[in-house]
Amino acid sequence: MKRKNPSTPTHRTMPGGLLSMMLAIGLVLLAAGATWADAASSSLVPAHAPGILRVRLTPQAAADPAFALRSYGAQASRTGLPELDSALIRAGLETIRTAPFAPRRQRLAAELGLDRELLLRFPTSQDMVALAETIAALPQIEWAAPDWIFSQATVPNDPLYPDQWGHDNQKQFQAWDPQSSSFSGPTVGTVDFDADVDDAWSDTQGYGSSSITIAIIDSGVDLQHPDLNVVTGYDFGEGDSDPSDAQGHGTACAGVAAAKAGNGIGPAGVCAQCSIMPLKVADASGNITASAVGNALVYAADHGARIASMSFGLGPIDPGIGSQVSYAYQAGVTLFGAVGNNNLSRVLYPAAYAKVIAIGAATPCGERKRSASDLSLLLQGVVPDPLGVSCDNYPAWGSNYGLKLDLMAPTIIPTTDIHGSGGYASGDYLLYFDGTSAACPFAAGVAGLVLSKDSSLTPAQVKQRLIDSATDMTAGDASVGYDSRTGWGLVNADAALSGN
Numbered sequence: 001m002k003r004k005n006p007s008t009p010t011h012r013t014m015p016g017g018l019l020s021m022m023l024a025i026g027l028v029l030l031a032a033g034a035t036w037a038d039a040a041s042s043s044l045v046p047a048h049a050p051g052i053l054r055v056r057l058t059p060q061a062a063a064d065p066a067f068a069l070r071s072y073g074a075q076a077s078r079t080g081l082p083e084l085d086s087a088l089i090r091a092g093l094e095t096i097r098t099a100p101f102a103p104r105r106q107r108l109a110a111e112l113g114l115d116r117e118l119l120l121r122f123p124t125s126q127d128m129v130a131l132a133e134t135i136a137a138l139p140q141i142e143w144a145a146p147d148w149i150f151s152q153a154t155v156p157n158d159p160l161y162p163d164q165w166g167h168d169n170q171k172q173f174q175a176w177d178p179q180s181s182s183f184s185g186p187t188v189g190t191v192d193f194d195a196d197v198d199d200a201w202s203d204t205q206g207y208g209s210s211s212i213t214i215a216i217i218d219s220g221v222d223l224q225h226p227d228l229n230v231v232t233g234y235d236f237g238e239g240d241s242d243p244s245d246a247q248g249h250g251t252a253c254a255g256v257a258a259a260k261a262g263n264g265i266g267p268a269g270v271c272a273q274c275s276i277m278p279l280k281v282a283d284a285s286g287n288i289t290a291s292a293v294g295n296a297l298v299y300a301a302d303h304g305a306r307i308a309s310m311s312f313g314l315g316p317i318d319p320g321i322g323s324q325v326s327y328a329y330q331a332g333v334t335l336f337g338a339v340g341n342n343n344l345s346r347v348l349y350p351a352a353y354a355k356v357i358a359i360g361a362a363t364p365c366g367e368r369k370r371s372a373s374d375l376s377l378l379l380q381g382v383v384p385d386p387l388g389v390s391c392d393n394y395p396a397w398g399s400n401y402g403l404k405l406d407l408m409a410p411t412i413i414p415t416t417d418i419h420g421s422g423g424y425a426s427g428d429y430l431l432y433f434d435g436t437s438a439a440c441p442f443a444a445g446v447a448g449l450v451l452s453k454d455s456s457l458t459p460a461q462v463k464q465r466l467i468d469s470a471t472d473m474t475a476g477d478a479s480v481g482y483d484s485r486t487g488w489g490l491v492n493a494d495a496a497l498s499g500n
Contacts, residue, residue: 046314048146049289051094051124053132054320057116061140069118072102079118084140088120091131095121099295100239104302108330112323114298116142119291148319150281150288150312152219152249152437160267160429165364166410166442167268169194173364173412176394183412183432188391189364193471193490195410195442197270200449200493207261208271209452214257214444215305215333217296218250218312219286221278222418225251225428227259227266233278234299236292243280248423250278252433253311255416257441258448266429267414270445270493271452277305288312293350294324301331306451309444310356311338311437313348322353329355334451334459336444338436339405343371343383343398345484351440352404357463360487361399361411361439365391367476368485369411371398387477399436405487406463407470409439409446446493453497469495 061067061081068080075097078085085093097119103109122131128146136144165173169192175185201207213231220243223230228251233243245251254269254276261272279300281292293310300308308328329335337351339360351358361369370385371378372395378384379396389395392412399411412434417423424430447462457465470489478486 047149048128049149049287051122051126051128052147053120053122053128053135053144054147054291055118055120055135055144056113056142057118057140058142059116062116069096069098072098073100074098081140084138087138091134092122092126093120094123099298101295101299101302103298103327105327105331108327112327113142114323114327119147143320145320147289147291148314150293150314152288152312159265160414160431163414163431164267165189166195166413167197169364173392175392185393190366193364193366195446195490196492196494200497203453203497205449205452205497207273208448210273210275212271212307212448212451212455213275213277213305214271214448215277215279215300215308216250216254216257216441217279217281217293217300217308217310218253219247219282220245220250220280221254221276222251222416223278225416225419227263227416228254229258229260229273229275231275231277233280235280236295237280237283243278245418247282247286248418249311249437250280251418251423252415252430253309253437253441256413256433256438257309257445259416266416270442271448274445274448274452277303290319290321294321297321297324297328301328301333305333307334307336307444307447309336309441310350311440313338313340313351315346315348319349321350325350325353325355329459332459334447334462336440338440340400341397341435342381342400343385344400345402347400347402347404357443357466358404358406359436359440359443360401360405360408361436362408362473362486362490363390363392365475366473367391368401368408368478369399370476371395390476394434397435401485403484405484407443407466407487408473408490409442411435411438413438443491446491446496449493450496465496465499466491
């Protein structure tokens with residue numbers, strides 16, 4: 001995000017796609033310590049929506065009586081500010097849009113500057129990075145940025161419950177077998193290294209409360225899936241009221257957090273009676289833009305979500321949705337973000353924001369999920385790990401780490417898939433959903449149980465409860481207490497409910 005008179009901070013994020021096991025996303029790499037200006041001159045700039053520029057007006061410009069775009073959901077070809085319009089027209093301006101919904105907390109939105117943000121459309125042939133530099137220099141503009149594109153990351157009678165090592169680890173997980181290209185190797189794991197979800201369900205909140213809504217900000221959710229309790233959401237990727245999932249990633253995340261329990265089908269989500277709010281932020285091409293994510297965060301806050309899970313990431317720069325993150329946080333939404341799957345010592349945005357709980361991925365053996373040391377076995381953009389692959393033996397990726405990492409959660413776990421032939425598999429379920437994409441909604445589900453028991457807790461209190469109750473991880477490259485590889489440790493649902 002380009003600002004006037006910018007400081008030159010060191011950005012703590014490194015980019016890279018968050019993956020699900022069957023979906024490799026394109027990755028973008030930039031050296032640590034790069035500033036926005038450095039990125040603008042680099043060939044390694046992350047992807048952005050063609051022809052779209054996000055801007056925020058200065059308070060003075062927005063207060064000008066001539067300013068014509070004071071309502072949400074508006075579209076026009078001019079701002080009404082002659083000097084600004086003249087410059088934008090010279091740059092090829094086609095249309096201007098405001099955010100689709102008016103924030104219900106108008107005072108907070110104004111304090112954060114959300115009422116001054118505009119989405120400008122130019123010809124798709126325009127260089128948006130260079131144009132952002134030009135537009136940011138105008139006196140009416142506080143900041144300007146391309147619309148950056150994120151990359152995705154991945155005892156009831158439910159038949160897949162026995163495979164859910166993260167709920168109750170009995171060393172049932174079968175390691176990856178490279179000969180058969182499947183998880184059919186020897187069983188691995190440390191018995192009882194898990195999130196104690198089965199024990200947590202014995203507390204007074206049981207499987208959780210349907211009054212606690214978890215917003216899945218992702219590719220959408222299968223609205224008709226029999227194993228999900230879905231409430232009304234919205235499609236910010238396409239701008240309509242149908243947030244159906246065409247890809248499967250969002251449905252998989254939803255199942256990890258809150259697949260129904262005790263219904264005789266599929267797996268059991270962590271907060272199995274929590275409600276899912278599907279907020280689709282992927283467009284028809286699967287691209288997730290910063291503007292869509294920002295709008296989804298405001299919608300989640302205004303429509304009753306208590307938790308939001310975001311299994312995607314962007315680097316090397318701040319995508320410019322910090323104000324929307326603050327809006328949701330101050331409205332009482334506990335936010336979770338996946339740290340990334342590049343085995344890098346950097347946490348991706350939005351997980352890198354201080355108000356977002358950054359979640360890494362743990363293996364059944366109590367280690368950080370590590371990639372292999374052999375570069376030929378890795379997905380593009382993944383860094384080889386000097387210790388070699390973790391006990392799961394799946395070599396292609398490793399969980400990112402760094403000082404902004406907060407907590408760990410299980411990965412490579414069963415979940416829901418788009419029912420029928422859509423999604424990742426031919427059936428309604430996926431046996432191995434991996435990446436930090438899986439860990440993030442798992443932690444969100446634990447927060448769902450905590451809030452189901454005590455809905456008065458603030459996001460800061462929920463985070464502290466999860467930190468105080470986490471199981472320290474010391475295996476692999478971790479150490480006693482907080483460390484940059486595993487944060488405060490593995491989330492523990494039972495201990496979090498007990499306040500221990």
